[in-house]
Amino acid sequence: MTAKSTIVGSPLPNIPWQDKPPTCAEVMWRYSQNPIIPRNLIPCSNSIFNSAVVPFEEGFAGVFRCDDKRREMRIHSGKSADGINWQIETEPINFICTDPEVGSFVYGYDPRVCRIEDRYYVTWCNGYHGPTIGVGFTHDFKKFYQLENAFLPYNRNGVLFPRKIKGNYAMLSRPSDTGHTPFGDIFYSESPDMCYWGRHRHVMGPKGPWQSTKVGAGPTPIETTEGWLLIYHGVLTSCNGFVYSMGAALLDLDQPWKVMYRTAPYILSPQTLYECVGDVPNVAFPCAALCDSLTGRIAVYYGCADTVTSLAFTHVDKLIEFIKLNSKV
Amino acid sequence: MTAKSTIVGSPLPNIPWQDKPPTCAEVMWRYSQNPIIPRNLIPCSNSIFNSAVVPFEEGFAGVFRCDDKRREMRIHSGKSADGINWQIETEPINFICTDPEVGSFVYGYDPRVCRIEDRYYVTWCNGYHGPTIGVGFTHDFKKFYQLENAFLPYNRNGVLFPRKIKGNYAMLSRPSDTGHTPFGDIFYSESPDMCYWGRHRHVMGPKGPWQSTKVGAGPTPIETTEGWLLIYHGVLTSCNGFVYSMGAALLDLDQPWKVMYRTAPYILSPQTLYECVGDVPNVAFPCAALCDSLTGRIAVYYGCADTVTSLAFTHVDKLIEFIKLNSKV
Amino acid sequence: MTAKSTIVGSPLPNIPWQDKPPTCAEVMWRYSQNPIIPRNLIPCSNSIFNSAVVPFEEGFAGVFRCDDKRREMRIHSGKSADGINWQIETEPINFICTDPEVGSFVYGYDPRVCRIEDRYYVTWCNGYHGPTIGVGFTHDFKKFYQLENAFLPYNRNGVLFPRKIKGNYAMLSRPSDTGHTPFGDIFYSESPDMCYWGRHRHVMGPKGPWQSTKVGAGPTPIETTEGWLLIYHGVLTSCNGFVYSMGAALLDLDQPWKVMYRTAPYILSPQTLYECVGDVPNVAFPCAALCDSLTGRIAVYYGCADTVTSLAFTHVDKLIEFIKLNSKV
């Protein structure tokens, strides 16, 4: 199958893929060998989840949330030839930072990675008197440099756009509070220099049952001819706690804070044992998406039950069609 | 085996049944093929649970809570030849209502169905500026007519008695609040005409650990020579949320707000994977019971983990004996 | 001054009155001798507030919330020649009731009184396995008879209309929960016989800051040629608790659940020491209004700080004009 060229980007014929099972009626389907990263892949890890990958050199590289057995939250780098079997560094990333006020590590979690021009930016939830958006970059996934935190606390799920928009860097984020935040909207911010941020715009908030408590951006938005394709998480509060599912939206290319379409139903919700049982039951949390502009294949990496990492697949044309048919903005 | 004729009602020799496993010490036992209704039986459904059935024509008919993939709560009708394999309509019930103020659909869930004289009444948790008890009826499970909501919000678990009592219709319900209500007693109300309700009486409240947070009526009460046999749910609050189990009680035939016996232990609690893992872990929630007056067999339909529907069996003589032996009113 | 005949009712030239102070810019102004009923008017009382009065014989009669020094909530009857100086019975009202299930007294508070045809109906928050709307009546303010509770718990602020509407009795109420309810809308219900109630309709909910937490009906609605004039309370939640203020609305004469106008600003909020300091700071809670159809004078009785009772005045033409000019439905 060939995509109708909707993805603006490079061909990536080697991304992980598995055809949709014939009996599956969903627009997104799970990899049959899930989870791909077990909780104890490296000796110190209690769990590996909510992690992000990009194409790198001949294969793939990524940044991984590895909670250790103290349950401290750390970010590790890793590499993979096929995007499925990963080698994760046993030591966390040690960001190089000129200002110790910024660079002193407290905690880091839920990283994203985004190539912009000559480098790979990493954003994550960084502990600085509360959670805020840490920003760093690497050229080689060996040396990582840390910049200023983008925003004041309290914030989580900072996700960069893969190119400048009207001359400015652009980021989505989800302002929060200091705990298990029971609210959360997605906002858009711009920066001329990755240091100072402003021109904040509201993108979208909770809506409808599965995403009634809060929403947050997932993978780096995918540029398509139809708009920015955003996969995001939405949270419902049951009498037994939070349930994290995935949805998708199309944002205006030039004014990405304008939501053109947004799925009223979820596209994947926690239903398997590895999504429903673990350190935090009932969590499916997407942090990265690989996409092949040639075929339109998309592979989504998502954390499961805050414990392991899994893969799900979709196809850009099908997903965009689904979003448009099932949209409620 | 023949019942000691305790059930006041018709023979229903074709209700689903499976003998109690020899090693089972419980008064109620699960169907070995549970769950009988998977979460995705119809294309749009995220989950099918907390549903109610009645004998109808040669087989069975029912109303089903089908949450769709937006997690919107809807009620669908369905039919089955054997009570186990169900065909559920892919579209929700569209109640016919003369007053749009009442009939405008917001949400509907946890339905019950109850034959009284010439028709099948459906009651459910109906969204009207908060949850309250919606009332409708059908003759054929094709056309459904909606009447006035029985009560002011906020109320859930409205369950009709299968005949008038002293000339009035009678209903149990569980007044609640607007959220995941942390309290709940069962009350009894009467109506001369299914429109105006009054003469409200308290039936029972939380008691003992497994039912210490709230209680609510389950299936339509079963008339027996010993009194109204009520299967109900009780909720315990653990440090990880609510746990829903089932108990049973015997109510006075003429003054059903008088509880004669009530099980101090539960008769079924969430213990299997399909009851413990799902959208809401640890829920066993009964909404219907079929009973055969000839043999005394009872088949209970109950929702599991707010995700799927299962069957459990008991026997009227055994259950009444158990209630009396284990009662604490 | 003569009213433009907007009040449908009798002339009551002897109701309490004090002209508006020249410097006062408000549509409602306080009596200069407030509070008119001190907390310790009768020996046993801790506080006397949230009470209701009607014209009776040559003067006035009323039902009063008297919390005793156990802080038990009780209702007492009282009489007054001038509506300002009150004699309150030292013993609570002992309602005569044929069914002890209904008549067993647990607690009673926030009464209203409403003449319909040949009798004075009393409604109050009545303890029956939680708060609900108790209903009784008297002919002489000596003997009081108790009827069935109107609704299932949990409910407060039941307020009758002073005549049947389309052949049915009509009542406003505010469904609640079991505690210091943080929500509350006004609903409308009908009854053919003061026993069975139904045809429940939503009237209005919280809106805007001063009434953002909950709203509830105050005095018996006043029939005017412009619609039912409803004075009600609205609650704001500050970081130090609830603040109760008063607003006003005009309801459709035939379909009183339809709000035609409603004040965006409050018409009186707790600002004096007797409203701001007491058992519950910052409460102004109206429960009765006397109105003279001849002059259009209105005297509002309201509880202050859950401790004492005060009077405020307004004029029907001015108030209706204010409502229309400041309305946001």
Add this chain to the structure above:
Amino acid sequence: MTAKSTIVGSPLPNIPWQDKPPTCAEVMWRYSQNPIIPRNLIPCSNSIFNSAVVPFEEGFAGVFRCDDKRREMRIHSGKSADGINWQIETEPINFICTDPEVGSFVYGYDPRVCRIEDRYYVTWCNGYHGPTIGVGFTHDFKKFYQLENAFLPYNRNGVLFPRKIKGNYAMLSRPSDTGHTPFGDIFYSESPDMCYWGRHRHVMGPKGPWQSTKVGAGPTPIETTEGWLLIYHGVLTSCNGFVYSMGAALLDLDQPWKVMYRTAPYILSPQTLYECVGDVPNVAFPCAALCDSLTGRIAVYYGCADTVTSLAFTHVDKLIEFIKLNSKV
């Protein structure tokens, strides 16, 4: 008395002043005619408090939080010849803004005003999908222009420094949540252009009982030869809600996020009736300070009980001495 020239600024001999009463042992004392602005100074106002003033032309000008009788929060401008008797505009400020996404007014409260170079900047808590820091400016207190919001929600108490620091504008703020935030630290941020903000630094958090829940900046910091003199509010949580008091600190001149000294005791806490009784009891909330470099006199404007505005006085040398003697950083 002459100040030891510690204030970096102009002589302002005409600021409001009253000598310390002989019997007063405090470093800050109240104006004997408090409150200076009553709640109903303008016709629409429910309350006027948490307001800020600056020297302007021959007298003083200011921006005032005026909650109207809907309890909507609005900002009005005002002028005064003596700083005590104020004329406040009856209409709220209408900010001129080129982008309606930013300029659409939702609510505005707790303003500060700060002269930097040729204009007066106004910062306030601005409603944009939650509270954040609105920024505007005026030359004449007639026309006000609105710029981009400085930060993402949720934030309150944005306070500018009165000059650029190392070439950048500088602002203190207190990130919050969406409600009556039970936490709060003061942070420092920089901007090259009043549009993009970054280089966020933590200044100080709760500490010790009177400021154990949260702290926030008050008036524009006063430049002195000893450092930036910051008067701030601290909040304690009693069993009956929040209590707001005032403290003071000295911040490093070049790195204002470094706290050199900070008062362990409060310098003023709610103790008078006008501070303890009102819409929100027990609030003393400073928003502006006038200071005369010649005498060292300081006049602090502070909101009382979220209802009225008052004045308190101190002296720069005495206050700095007090801070140093009573400091616990």
Add this chain to the structure above:
Amino acid sequence: MTAKSTIVGSPLPNIPWQDKPPTCAEVMWRYSQNPIIPRNLIPCSNSIFNSAVVPFEEGFAGVFRCDDKRREMRIHSGKSADGINWQIETEPINFICTDPEVGSFVYGYDPRVCRIEDRYYVTWCNGYHGPTIGVGFTHDFKKFYQLENAFLPYNRNGVLFPRKIKGNYAMLSRPSDTGHTPFGDIFYSESPDMCYWGRHRHVMGPKGPWQSTKVGAGPTPIETTEGWLLIYHGVLTSCNGFVYSMGAALLDLDQPWKVMYRTAPYILSPQTLYECVGDVPNVAFPCAALCDSLTGRIAVYYGCADTVTSLAFTHVDKLIEFIKLNSKV
């Protein structure tokens, strides 16, 4: 007037006293010059309240809760010739303690003082990894010695009996949690040596509205021929926070955990401005009682609004009569 000799103790003809006002209907009445100790009696004090006194030498001595202007809670000693005009030490008590693990001061509040044999024991709420009961003693109110904490945290309101009971020291206390505890019963414990405590017995819990949230012992119990006379505080939770009132009980002389009588109404509740307005509104909190066995006069010292200290009077015969007539155990 002469008491009917019900008080077991010494004549104390010089205790503060003021006859009951003729118009007063209460069993306990306030001193007309209340409060007797203003909040700022000593230079460092923010408030002085919840304090305890005993007869000492020719006059009186006491231990006082003085919160300083940091709002740190400290205990100071003081003396008075007449029990009304007090000289309080400007420095807190420095307890002498051999074990620094116990003696390291964190915070101390709500002290009681109790003479047993040759010394004056002081008990207070002592910070040791949470609140617990500190124990110390003095002979002269100059040197104070600290013993082991009586109990594990979390506990408050430890009140000793004034003599050994069946050979053991005896103490009442109110186990709590770490914050503004929303529950609280009074328990009784014994010790052979003031070091090890055991034989814990439940005395009484919340009951009835004014004391529905928690109860705690107040002054040292007064031995009478009718039993131990215990004045205690009870707490009601309004929608605006806690309300502290006083009640009284009679405990069995030999088994003081047996409550013979207990006032259903309060005997004093916060009604005056100095009880209703202050750092914590609506608090009347008794900590000491002086009694004269000759006349039966009792003078109660109680904290008001967590801000100042006041006096109220009663008479032993009248109070015991009141308790018996108004008892609900």
Add this chain to the structure above:
Amino acid sequence: MTAKSTIVGSPLPNIPWQDKPPTCAEVMWRYSQNPIIPRNLIPCSNSIFNSAVVPFEEGFAGVFRCDDKRREMRIHSGKSADGINWQIETEPINFICTDPEVGSFVYGYDPRVCRIEDRYYVTWCNGYHGPTIGVGFTHDFKKFYQLENAFLPYNRNGVLFPRKIKGNYAMLSRPSDTGHTPFGDIFYSESPDMCYWGRHRHVMGPKGPWQSTKVGAGPTPIETTEGWLLIYHGVLTSCNGFVYSMGAALLDLDQPWKVMYRTAPYILSPQTLYECVGDVPNVAFPCAALCDSLTGRIAVYYGCADTVTSLAFTHVDKLIEFIKLNSKV
């Protein structure tokens, strides 16, 4: 393998044991046949967990938390030849107690058992106006005698040391509140006689993520030449509730409140289905440890998901080495 003699105690060559699987990197590993005690081992039981065992005669004896089907919490005794296959009495232990005030059973749970000299002491969470530490003993696991409760409520997890320390009995406990306590430190107390307790010392509190909410002692501390080896539980609060894991510490032999080493990581956390799914998901709760001084083998009994009982193994030398290498006090 032979232990380096670190355990002070008797050889117990017959304790349950299974060698560490070759691929296991953990210091503690699970028994391959877990759970060893199913929830329904005895007819009345809903669940059997959080239970404690000791060597007894030729085999083993224990006390077991058996929640019955009412969910009432009861303690049963049991015996086993091999420590794996248990016979549990179908009736709960009936403690013999001279004082009915103490001995009246309300509820009992989470027992520990500890041999001191000639008898086996049982401590448990005992209902006496709230949870506190019940104390009893047995010689033969047939007759059990109940002593005074050790402490005032509210307390849980009372764990005795297996010998007197400096002449006194010694106990660890975790003061709590009345519900699902969201805090909890371990304290140490002494008693000369098992009746009166005092000299309370703080041992340790929450620290680091996996044990950030509360900590409590698990099995009877194991005396080693390196100090008291304490296995304990720590609790983390996720957005879906509490997670209970195990850690270990070394306490000073003479002053056991001094923590010398303590594991920063957990040594076992809930990861298997039987630990993650059940009445309370995600609980691993140790209550007993058998150790063989000859080989250093340790077998830990722990409750799983508040439903079943399992075994895990470790080795004393390895565990102590692990504690020291991974310690953060």
